Amino acid sequence: xxxxxxxxxxxxxxxxxxxxxxxxxxxxxxxxxxxxxxxxxxxxxxxxxxxxxxxxxxxxxxxxxxxxxxxxxxxxxxxxxxxxxxxxxxxxxxxxxxxxxxxxxxxxxxxxxxxxxxxxxxxxxxxxxxxxxxxxxxxxxxxxxxxxxxxxxxxxxxxxxxxxxxxxxxxxxxxxxxxxxxxxxxxxxxxxxxxxxxxxxxxxxxxxxxxxxxxxxxxxxxxxxxxxxxxxxxxxxxxxxxxxxxxxxxxxxxxxxxxxxxxx
Numbered sequence: 001x002x003x004x005x006x007x008x009x010x011x012x013x014x015x016x017x018x019x020x021x022x023x024x025x026x027x028x029x030x031x032x033x034x035x036x037x038x039x040x041x042x043x044x045x046x047x048x049x050x051x052x053x054x055x056x057x058x059x060x061x062x063x064x065x066x067x068x069x070x071x072x073x074x075x076x077x078x079x080x081x082x083x084x085x086x087x088x089x090x091x092x093x094x095x096x097x098x099x100x101x102x103x104x105x106x107x108x109x110x111x112x113x114x115x116x117x118x119x120x121x122x123x124x125x126x127x128x129x130x131x132x133x134x135x136x137x138x139x140x141x142x143x144x145x146x147x148x149x150x151x152x153x154x155x156x157x158x159x160x161x162x163x164x165x166x167x168x169x170x171x172x173x174x175x176x177x178x179x180x181x182x183x184x185x186x187x188x189x190x191x192x193x194x195x196x197x198x199x200x201x202x203x204x205x206x207x208x209x210x211x212x213x214x215x216x217x218x219x220x221x222x223x224x225x226x227x228x229x230x231x232x233x234x235x236x237x238x239x240x241x242x243x244x245x246x247x248x249x250x251x252x253x254x255x256x257x258x259x260x261x262x263x264x
Contacts, residue, residue: 018180018211019063019086019103024087024095026056026078034080040203055081057235058095063180065086068202068212072219072250078235079215083182085211103180103213104129104173107256114158118168119156125172139175146201147171150200167194174201181205199225223247 031050031107056078063069063086071079084090085097087105112121113129122143126136144153145168152160158170166185183202202225205212216222222229222243229246231239239246 017062018065018066018067018100019061019213020098021059021061021082021086022095022096023061024056024082024085024092024099025054026081026090027052027054054084055235056092059235059237061230061237061240063211063213065211066206067228068101068206068214068226070222070246071213071215071232072217072222072229072231072246073232077232079232082185082232083184083213083215086180087182098182101179103182104178104197105182106185112157112169115156117155118147118153118157118160119144121168122153122172124196125200126175129173129176131176143168143171143175146175146197170198174205177205177208177210179210181210181212183216184210185216193196195221219247219251 030053032221055076059078059082061082071082072129073079077260081090084105085092086098086099088099089105091097111124113124116124119140122140123133123136126139126143131139147153147170149164149168152164157165170183181202198219202212202214206227214222214226226243227243229239229243230237231246231250239249
């Protein structure tokens, strides 16, 4: 694996750790404007000063086989950044991320083409997951059935609503059972029927000994879907326990208006 190194087979057999995060720190480079010097004013040259934002700070975490791990926290807490580090998309500048196999990040958006139909994008998405063209064509009908997009399948992807795109992404990424599945905000879209289907499919993945990591602002869905929850704040994990305990503790910190919105 390129960004997520492999866990040694002996460790895998004895502990069944699927993903191990060791003191991981992930930072973003940002540019801040400063007051221009007289020379810069005369020449028209402007120079931004680079600085760094620590999005994940010294996180250590084991995700084991059978875990459906939920990551919760406010905006900017580091949830999605940590997930992307687990997937090898954002390599830590300190610490490391180990995995038994390449995690599959739900959201094959980089492979999908807005100008192509949903049906053709299904094939592209399955190919992006490493399938052969024969396998992609064989599994295509399963994706079509699960996504329930009907006549929209033959319309360009750019005409889809965000909810329709999320349904298509979820259907593609979960057609096969990856050993490690990363789900970012996919359960909070769609109607109640689709949410129930999504939760049932995640449960199937768990029962097949895969590991699933879910990021969502929907606390009710996290509590119903996950068997373990980590609460993140300021790039760190402040609580790691069962879903009822962590969600209850986090709710106490959420203002009443946000609490009502997240419970929908």
